[in-house]
Amino acid sequence: MSKLRVSCFSISLDGFGAGPEQTLENPLGIGGEALHEWFVPTRTFQKVHGQEGGTTGPDDDFGARQFANIGAWILGRNMFGPVRGPWPDESWKGWWGDNPPYHRPVFVLTHHARAPITMEGGTTFHFVTDGIETALAQARQAAEGKDVLLGGGAATIRQYLRAGLIDEMHVAISPVMLGSGEHLFAGIDTIKLGYRRTEYVMTPNATHFVLRKG
Amino acid sequence: MSKLRVSCFSISLDGFGAGPEQTLENPLGIGGEALHEWFVPTRTFQKVHGQEGGTTGPDDDFGARQFANIGAWILGRNMFGPVRGPWPDESWKGWWGDNPPYHRPVFVLTHHARAPITMEGGTTFHFVTDGIETALAQARQAAEGKDVLLGGGAATIRQYLRAGLIDEMHVAISPVMLGSGEHLFAGIDTIKLGYRRTEYVMTPNATHFVLRKG
Numbered sequence: 001m002s003k004l005r006v007s008c009f010s011i012s013l014d015g016f017g018a019g020p021e022q023t024l025e026n027p028l029g030i031g032g033e034a035l036h037e038w039f040v041p042t043r044t045f046q047k048v049h050g051q052e053g054g055t056t057g058p059d060d061d062f063g064a065r066q067f068a069n070i071g072a073w074i075l076g077r078n079m080f081g082p083v084r085g086p087w088p089d090e091s092w093k094g095w096w097g098d099n100p101p102y103h104r105p106v107f108v109l110t111h112h113a114r115a116p117i118t119m120e121g122g123t124t125f126h127f128v129t130d131g132i133e134t135a136l137a138q139a140r141q142a143a144e145g146k147d148v149l150l151g152g153g154a155a156t157i158r159q160y161l162r163a164g165l166i167d168e169m170h171v172a173i174s175p176v177m178l179g180s181g182e183h184l185f186a187g188i189d190t191i192k193l194g195y196r197r198t199e200y201v202m203t204p205n206a207t208h209f210v211l212r213k214g
Numbered sequence: 215m216s217k218l219r220v221s222c223f224s225i226s227l228d229g230f231g232a233g234p235e236q237t238l239e240n241p242l243g244i245g246g247e248a249l250h251e252w253f254v255p256t257r258t259f260q261k262v263h264g265q266e267g268g269t270t271g272p273d274d275d276f277g278a279r280q281f282a283n284i285g286a287w288i289l290g291r292n293m294f295g296p297v298r299g300p301w302p303d304e305s306w307k308g309w310w311g312d313n314p315p316y317h318r319p320v321f322v323l324t325h326h327a328r329a330p331i332t333m334e335g336g337t338t339f340h341f342v343t344d345g346i347e348t349a350l351a352q353a354r355q356a357a358e359g360k361d362v363l364l365g366g367g368a369a370t371i372r373q374y375l376r377a378g379l380i381d382e383m384h385v386a387i388s389p390v391m392l393g394s395g396e397h398l399f400a401g402i403d404t405i406k407l408g409y410r411r412t413e414y415v416m417t418p419n420a421t422h423f424v425l426r427k428g
Contacts, residue, residue, distance in 0.1 A: 013387070013411065013423055014399040015229045031405075173227070173387065173421065175414040179405030185228040186400050191245075191393030197227065200389040202416040207387065209227055 002140055003147045003167035004074075006157055007066035009184070010035035010172045010206070016181040017154030024082045027095060034176040038205035039063055048101045058203045062170060071143025073106040074135050076156030080108045080125070087114050094125065105142040107135045109156060132159050154182035164193055166213065173207040216354050217361045217381035218288075220371055221280035223398070224249035224386045224420070230395035231368030238296045241309060248390040252419035253277055262315045272417050276384060285357025287320040288349050290370030294322045294339070301328050308339065319356040321349045323370060346373050368396035378407055380427065387421040 011017050012035060019029030028035065039045050043054030044063030054060070077083075081092045094100055103122040114127040126142075128135040139148040150160055160166050171184070190211060199210035225231050226249060233243030242249065253259050257268030258277030268274065291297075295306045308314055317336040328341040340356075342349040353362040364374055374380050385398070404425060413424035 013385075013421075014404065171227075175411065175421075175423065177404055177409070177411050177425065179403040179407075183400070186397070189393040190228065190391055193393075195391070197389065197391050202418065202421065204416065207227075207389075207416065207421045209389065211391065 002071070002143055002145055004136060004150055004160065004165055005070075005147050006150050006152075006166055006169040006171075008039055008063060008170060008172060009152055009154075009157065010039070010174050011154075011184050012174060012176050012178040012181075014177050014179065015183050015185060016178040017152065017157070017184045019178045019181040022078065022082070027082065029178075029181050031176065031178050032181065035174045035178075037176075038172055038174055038203065058201050058208065059205055062172065062201075062208055065170070066149065069146050070104065070149045071146030072104055072139040073102050073149050073151050074139050074156070075106060075108050075151045076153050077108060077110045078155070079151055079153045080110075086112045090114070090117075093117055093119065099123075105139070107139045107142075109135055132156075132163060132165070136160075136165060154184050157184065158188060161188055161190070161193065164213070168213070169195070169211045170199075171209055171211070173209075175206070216285070216357055216359055218350060218364055218374065218379055219284075219361050220364050220366075220380055220383040220385075222253055222276060222384060222386060223366055223368075223371065224253070224388050225368075225398050226388060226390050226392040226395075228391050228393065229397050229399055230392040231366065231371070231398045233392045233395040236292065236296070241296070243392075243395050245390065245392050246395065249388045249392075251390075252386055252388055252417065272415050272422070273419055276386070276415075276422055279384070280363065283360050284318065284363045285360030286318055286353040287316050287363050287365050288353050288370070289320055289322050289365045290367050291322060291324045292369070293365055293367045294324075300326045304328070304331075307331055307333065313337075319353070321353045321356075323349055346370075346377060346379070350374075350379060368398050371398065372402060375402055375404070375407065378427070382427075383409070383425045384413075385423055385425070387423075389420070 019032035022029045038059050041055045042060035042063045044060050046054035083092050099120040100123045105124050107126050107128050110127050113129050117125040195211040198212045201208040233246035236243045252273050255269045256274035256277045260268035297306050313334040314337045319338050321340050321342050324341050327343050331339040409425040412426045415422040
């Protein structure tokens with residue numbers, strides 16, 4: 001059964017999934033890069049970004065699970081890029097260069113239609129304008145029985161979480177305070193929504209936990 | 215220099231300092247007891263509650279720091295008891311029996327005046343009706359140069375935090391989701407208030423961190 005999963009989504013000690021004032025230079029907001037310091041040194045992260053080596057252990061295990069059995073991705077528009085409102089032209093093709101680290105169909109939520117973009121390495125960006133359920137249906141179909149990974153950002157995860165559509169969610173709490181930004185759980189009662197914590201793993205770099213529905 | 219400190223304040227993975235629906239039977243709200251599971255087995259907790267034995271290590275070290283160099287306590291009224299509104303009589307004397315684990319002057323914030331209560335073992339409850347600054351001034355005077363410990367609950371800590379009056383704050387994230395209740399940090403920008411994280415210690419039972427002002 002194909003699942004909708006969130007994986008390796010990092011939040012601060014005070015619960016923010018990105019810092020304030022996101023810009024082209026600071027896609028994760030002020031201080032937001034520090035959220036991923038547990039993940040960057042891992043073998044999985046290094047390999048995905050074309051590098052050799054990297055650390056192994058629980059941090060890397062969670063990283064590796066992110067990419068296992070994934071058939072398609074869903075991204076919020078802010079995670080795809082800093083452009084807001086109607087697309088001024090076709091020039092923005094994501095943060096990741098010609099060969100993005102997805103290598104699968106990626107469904108980008110937006111209010112503004114745009115033709116699909118085929119990138120190198122198997123990534124195709126599809127733009128979905130009619131809501132999160134449609135994006136999920138399209139991604140499931142593209143995934144051909146594999147899981148769909150919901151990449152973020154926080155606002156997009158919150159939408160899917162409130163709708164009860166996420167099956168499994170791995171969150172990493174990083175040892176950083178952000179003070180403001182996009183909060184992941186504020187105002188969302190995961191208990192009432194039927195989620196329970198099934199895993200809890202601490203490393204020197206992060207506190208990992210997994211929520212599952214039902 | 216006497217500090218105002220918060221110590222061993224436990225929050226859930228989703229940031230709540232107590233669960234929903236606090237009652238006489240459930241003073242920490244539904245599920246809230248689980249917040250303290252890291253602390254209860256420690257030698258410090260056991261000793262404070264008149265028991266022998268208990269675990270040592272980082273959890274216990276944080277527990278021991280809570281009680282070091284403390285001259286007075288401040289508590290919110292909900293932490294003192296479940297009574298709301300005017301005191302119906304003098305019968306409620308806290309959750310802790312005749313010999314509360316404070317052994318020092320305790321200043322209870324309330325909107326309703328009441329005469330001090332002298333308990334066994336050195337604890338006296340004083341009721342302060344004119345605000346958090348007054349309670350702090352009185353507690354500092356009673357502490358005679360030692361630190362003042364702000365015991366909670368979350369709403370009271372939020373008031374002092376917003377006013378920038380807390381000098382040092384140790385928080386423990388417990389491996390539990392609560393879904394709703396009293397959130398500790400929601401809407402409070404600790405970075406703008408001048409706090410920075412100075413310590414970060416993980417144990418199998420909790421993620422500890424310390425914020426300091428300046």
